[in-house]
Amino acid sequence: MDPSESAHINCPYCGEPLEIAVEASVGRQDYIEDCQVCCKPIQFRIRVSADGTASVDARSEDE
Numbered sequence: 001m002d003p004s005e006s007a008h009i010n011c012p013y014c015g016e017p018l019e020i021a022v023e024a025s026v027g028r029q030d031y032i033e034d035c036q037v038c039c040k041p042i043q044f045r046i047r048v049s050a051d052g053t054a055s056v057d058a059r060s061e062d063e
């Protein structure tokens with residue numbers, strides 16, 4: 001089983017679809033990464049459920 005997978009989100013600022021790598025083995029991650037398109041900081045919140053399914057929440061920093 002591949003411990004890493006990718007997730008697709010839309011930038012909360014410009015709406016561009018982005019693909020991010022998710023390390024499902026880590027379980028829980030919160031980090032900020034600049035949008036590749038508009039360069040604004042996106043706050044990522046990643047949760048991995050017991051069956052290994054990752055869900056990614058992306059929001060603007062000022063929310």
Ligand SMILES: [Zn+2]
Nearest residue numbers: 011014035038
């Ligand atoms: Zn953007």
